Amino acid sequence: MTGRIPRYTLDGVKDAEVSTHPFATEDGLGLNLTRFRRAECDDVVLVVHGLTSSSDLFIMPEHRNLVSYLLGCGFTDVWALDFRMSNRFPYDGETHRYTLDDIADYDYPAAIREMRRHVGGRRVHVIAHCLGSLSFMMSLFGGRLPEIASVTCNSVALTPRVSTWSRLKLTCGPPVLEYLLGISFLDPRFAASPMMTRDWALGRLVSMAHRECRVSECHMLSFMWGSGHPAMYEHDNLLPVTHERMADLCSSCGTNYYRHVAKMVRAGHAVKYDPRDRRHSDLPDDYLANAAELSTAILLLTGDHNRVFTDSNIVCHRRLSKLMPGRCELEILPGYGHLDPIVGKDAHQDVFPRIGQFLKRQAI
Ligand SMILES: [Zn+2]
Numbered sequence: 001m002t003g004r005i006p007r008y009t010l011d012g013v014k015d016a017e018v019s020t021h022p023f024a025t026e027d028g029l030g031l032n033l034t035r036f037r038r039a040e041c042d043d044v045v046l047v048v049h050g051l052t053s054s055s056d057l058f059i060m061p062e063h064r065n066l067v068s069y070l071l072g073c074g075f076t077d078v079w080a081l082d083f084r085m086s087n088r089f090p091y092d093g094e095t096h097r098y099t100l101d102d103i104a105d106y107d108y109p110a111a112i113r114e115m116r117r118h119v120g121g122r123r124v125h126v127i128a129h130c131l132g133s134l135s136f137m138m139s140l141f142g143g144r145l146p147e148i149a150s151v152t153c154n155s156v157a158l159t160p161r162v163s164t165w166s167r168l169k170l171t172c173g174p175p176v177l178e179y180l181l182g183i184s185f186l187d188p189r190f191a192a193s194p195m196m197t198r199d200w201a202l203g204r205l206v207s208m209a210h211r212e213c214r215v216s217e218c219h220m221l222s223f224m225w226g227s228g229h230p231a232m233y234e235h236d237n238l239l240p241v242t243h244e245r246m247a248d249l250c251s252s253c254g255t256n257y258y259r260h261v262a263k264m265v266r267a268g269h270a271v272k273y274d275p276r277d278r279r280h281s282d283l284p285d286d287y288l289a290n291a292a293e294l295s296t297a298i299l300l301l302t303g304d305h306n307r308v309f310t311d312s313n314i315v316c317h318r319r320l321s322k323l324m325p326g327r328c329e330l331e332i333l334p335g336y337g338h339l340d341p342i343v344g345k346d347a348h349q350d351v352f353p354r355i356g357q358f359l360k361r362q363a364i
Helices: 066-072 100-119 130-141 164-180 198-208 216-225 240-244 256-267 312-323 352-362
Strands: 017-024 030-037 043-048 077-082 123-129 150-154 297-303 328-333
Touching (some): 043 100, 043 130, 043 352, 066 352, 077 100, 100 256, 130 150, 130 256, 164 256, 198 216, 297 312, 297 352, 312 328
Parallel strands (some): 043 077, 043 123, 123 150, 297 328
Antiparallel strands (some): 017 030
C-alpha cells in the first residue's frame, strides 16, 4: 500500500446508495451518470465537471466534497455526470474534432433524458464547472433543455473572457502544437515522458517557467489553462495530497476545444463554432439570442483570483441581468481562484453553503 488515493474511487461519499446509469449520445458516444441517493426528495441535483476533469471533482475523499455536503443539507438525491470531456473516458486523448456545440446538442439532452427516466418530473438543479458550465448553459440557452429549475456556474458561463496571455495561447496554441510540433493533445504528465523526447522537452520547458512549486503536473496545468503561478487555484487553498494528485483530477486534453473557446472569447459571448454545420442547425448561432425567454434561476460563482476565466462571470451577471432581470445572482469568492471553489480544503465552509442557500431558495 502506498497511501495514494485510488483514481475514480467512490469512497468520498458515505451512507448513500450508489448506482451507475450508462447512456448513449445521438452521435454514438457512451457516457455515464452516477447517482448518490440517501432518500427521496423533491429537488434533485446534477453536478457537471469541466474539461479533462470528471465527476471525481465532486466526490474526492480527502476533503468534505460537494456531493456529501449536498446530501447532508437536505438534497438527498445527487447525480454526477461524466460527459465527453471526462477523463474517466478515453475521448479527450483520442484524435477528434469535437466542439462545445457537440456537447450542448448531444451530451446534456441525453443525460437529462436518462435522469428523467428515474426522477420523473421533480425539480432538477445543476451545478457546473468551467467548460462544463459554459457548454451546459449553451445547451440550456440553445433550447435543448426544458425544465431546469436552477443552474449554478463556477468560473464561467456564457461570456468567456481570458487574459491577454491566455488569448494568445488559445489562438496560436492549436496551429503551433498540431502543425509545428505534431502534438494533438496536451498532458499534464508530459514531464514524466522518456528523457529527450518531444513531450518530455515541452514538460521540462514549462516547468522552467514555473518555480512556485515542485509538482510538474501543476506547472503543465497552468500552461494548459490560464495565466499565473499557479493558474488554476491558490496553492494555500489545497490540501497537499490534492495538489500532488492534480493530474489524476485534471488529465490530458485535445487542442480542438481551444479553437471554439477562442472564437467565443473574440465574440465576447457564446457562439456556434460553425454556423454552416447542419448537424447543429437546431442550435442558435448566438446563444444569448433567446435569453429573455428563459425562466431558470442562475447563480454565477467566481473567485476573485480567477486566473483562467478572469472576470467572465462578473460580466455575464451584468449581461444576463439586463436580458433576464431578477433571474441571475452573482457570488464573488474572496481568496479563491478557478478550481479551488470545488476542490479546496475549506470549500465546504467558504463556498458550498452559498450554493446550498441558493438551492434552498429555489426549492420552494
Ligand atoms: Zn503547484
